[in-house]
Amino acid sequence: MHREEDASSLDGTLVLRLGYDGGAYAGFAEQPTETTVAGEVRRALEVFLRRPIELTCAGRTDAGVHAVGQYVSIPVTADELAVPRSRWMRAFPALLPHDIAVSEVFHAAPGFSARFDARSRTYTYRIATGDAPPLLTRSVTWWHRWPLDVAAMDDAAQRLVGERDFKSFCKTSSAIGRPTHRCVQAVSFARECSLGEECLAFTIRGNAFLHSMVRTIVGTLVEVGCHRREPAWIDEVLAACDRAAAGPTAPACGLCFMDVAYDEGALVRCP
Template structure:
């Protein structure tokens, strides 16, 4: 058996998350269904990263094992056919043969997310960003984003009932930028906790509007109390941008 990584992108609006689940449709369920139709057999998919209901991804991965797929020219035809079966909001970008021991989840060294906020009403970004029509001080947002680099314990930004052994995350980058009508937050880390990016964004927005000070923002991180963070920002502004590995794909 050979092992393959399959890279996908999707608009998560219609799905109850990335990973397959009972009594709700997911991105994984749609991809598994398309693969079963094309290959006429059930193929087990292992996902690299979960995303919540309504969250999007420009790049996410599965791995699967198969007896052996064709060379690249024919592989491109398989990708074309899978995309013909899949709904319009999911696309297979690549299928790549990897080492038989490669693992899409455990071999990831970092993941990068982006959260989009818009402040002037715009129907063309409403399903891909959060409408927040309040005065924001970008320097305060940027200062709060910089503060995040000083910490490793993000207990305050993990939703309750999360079964993890540690709340420690190594932040690789954290910063805001302004692009046209969007305030965009980018964060990369070796791992993320459940709800962490949305909790960070919601709490930073409070700093950006002056509802809390930067010192109070630090206090929320140091409290290790998730009731003090703001997880209220909606899912449609969140994108998984990239999953990076210790080997070349």
């Protein structure tokens, strides 16, 4: 393909939808001494394109968090945009580790950003209850064991919908000097069965999320589901704007980044 290009020669944006099992990674974002999803994806793209690249993701996931609908964007040249989808899809399985997979390739306009052009992001957290732990789905669920009052949890969760200050629900150090208001657009609970194993799936959609926000929300909702707290307690937690007011942070393994929404027509499937 091409060697290093200067910015003036970049004619469009390549966008990848990818998934990963986060168990072996120290999160999405690159870190100098850690194995990360972004590091593996960047290396694969640089091998294919034979030049350094700049990669932007829709949302950084923490260590151990999974994804099926993460999006990344890469500025590319006209020649690189001309690479057919079939060639990309043949190359990625050979270039990426077995626990990272590209599911679709898109084109977008110059300057498109997987992060800044996202209209919403959706996460699902899966919890298994019961005396027996999940076996085949154990890496993607939190085995909580104890029964949960889903109606009470839903009552509590609905109190999070709307524009709110979620400072109580994020990692304390990440909130210092940064805005903590976010808009939660929808929350829901559903029973799921995968490979014969049942779980409770909590899905949340919002414009953006703070560091550990979804996992802290889940840990807080579980306090309600166990009847250690009443649903109205969520109102007090929001008002406190203090991480100490909320419940524990749920384990990373149960969280999955499900999807990102963009403006209609912003992404065009690679031919």
